[in-house]
Amino acid sequence: MxxxxxxxxxxxxxxxxxxxxxxxxxxxDIVIPMTxxxxxxxxxxxxxxxxxxxxxxxxxxxxxxxxxxxxxGVRLPSGGLLRVAFPEDENEIxxxxxxxxxxxxxxxxxxxxxxxxxxxxxxxxxxxxxxRLKCDALGVPAEDYEHSRLRVDEQYTGISERLVAGDLIAxxxxxxxxxxxxxxxxxxxxxxxxxSAEDENRTxxxxxxxxxxxxxxxxxxxxxxxxxxxRNKEQLFAMDLLLDPExxxxxxxxxxxxxxxxxxxxxxxxxxxxxxxxxxVLVSRPIFPLGRDxxxxxxxxxxxxxPWMQPIFDNLDFLLSSRPDRRRSQEPEYQYLLDSKxxxxxxxxxxxxRSIPGQFLIIxxxxxxxxxxxxxxxxxxxxxxxxxxxxxPFQIDNPxxxxxxxxxxxxxxxxxxxxxxxxxxLKKGERSQLAELAAQxx
Numbered sequence: 001m002x003x004x005x006x007x008x009x010x011x012x013x014x015x016x017x018x019x020x021x022x023x024x025x026x027x028x029d030i031v032i033p034m035t036x037x038x039x040x041x042x043x044x045x046x047x048x049x050x051x052x053x054x055x056x057x058x059x060x061x062x063x064x065x066x067x068x069x070x071x072x073g074v075r076l077p078s079g080g081l082l083r084v085a086f087p088e089d090e091n092e093i094x095x096x097x098x099x100x101x102x103x104x105x106x107x108x109x110x111x112x113x114x115x116x117x118x119x120x121x122x123x124x125x126x127x128x129x130x131x132r133l134k135c136d137a138l139g140v141p142a143e144d145y146e147h148s149r150l151r152v153d154e155q156y157t158g159i160s161e162r163l164v165a166g167d168l169i170a171x172x173x174x175x176x177x178x179x180x181x182x183x184x185x186x187x188x189x190x191x192x193x194x195x196s197a198e199d200e201n202r203t204x205x206x207x208x209x210x211x212x213x214x215x216x217x218x219x220x221x222x223x224x225x226x227x228x229x230x231r232n233k234e235q236l237f238a239m240d241l242l243l244d245p246e247x248x249x250x251x252x253x254x255x256x257x258x259x260x261x262x263x264x265x266x267x268x269x270x271x272x273x274x275x276x277x278x279x280x281v282l283v284s285r286p287i288f289p290l291g292r293d294x295x296x297x298x299x300x301x302x303x304x305x306x307p308w309m310q311p312i313f314d315n316l317d318f319l320l321s322s323r324p325d326r327r328r329s330q331e332p333e334y335q336y337l338l339d340s341k342x343x344x345x346x347x348x349x350x351x352x353x354r355s356i357p358g359q360f361l362i363i364x365x366x367x368x369x370x371x372x373x374x375x376x377x378x379x380x381x382x383x384x385x386x387x388x389x390x391x392x393p394f395q396i397d398n399p400x401x402x403x404x405x406x407x408x409x410x411x412x413x414x415x416x417x418x419x420x421x422x423x424x425x426l427k428k429g430e431r432s433q434l435a436e437l438a439a440q441x442x
Contacts, residue, residue, distance in 0.1 A: 011125060033085055111140060124142040125145050156416050287349065316334035320334055
């Protein structure tokens, strides 16, 4: 945001995305159009993250009334002035702009302040691309809300490559680990292709130690996990993190078909009934439909969740289909895992307020979460719980986040310096030749 004295008009989607937006504009003035309050009021009864944000925004505005009249303006702690405004001129927007919609009422408020406050830069802050386009056509500045948006030139992939002395690679293969200052510039648990400076064909795959004072050799994991074996180096790196109980947060992103969810579930099952490291595998995902929603679903909570959780069941079915001890019955093969509570599947809606100790927790499609929702999930993790976030930041169904501001990308960047977290970006599709080609071309 600009540092010059400005007046920022906030759109509804800003408050629904981050109700703390009222606190981040420092010395600048803030205007909330009356139409925004009306739209926020419509969401406050929703029992989801948007509803909670709407209620929090309303409570914050109500608390500010103690400092004066919102119509006249309330002085903010940072020095700016907050006021709620109603457009005084109903005809600020030309009739050619169409119907009298809420968007056009907000634009009318912006335009009115823009014309009256000639000495002040008036800016609409909105996450709606089309609103920014309309403002540009009206000659009024508009900006995206970037307070929770990560500013990264190149997103962290968890994988790098370095030239090192040949004897370091020899020591790594001989001892399995090596102490060296060459790791100090990298992040904890970052995977590195070490290449010999004397012979570029001599390489080693290593992982940075948690204290960043050396490398450890990446295991080959030839035994796989529940019949799943790494097919490329990124999958091998992901498996190395997933099977390490010392790494309690693993983030995996990549395009469709790279094996993110399948590998997470296979490694979780290997460490739960097979190795008894965790009490159970808990799999959850946000509820966002692809395309038009089909409306209410019949049945109890399990029956309602089945369509949303079918991708999880598909992965379980695939894992069990290749096992030699597979069961034959009229029920789905994975049913015994659910009945015995080895695996539990539930909607992310019900995770707030819970404490989850000793479990292997997988959050699928995490790119559809906001940063606040990811924080809510991670703060549920109890002692002995490992959390795995998987998703594709370029396949987002949540209208309030994008490839940079979503919760998965946010977690990757915020935890990359942590000694208990690791990340891998998977690039090569392994689902099928068609799936990989579609991910590249479409």
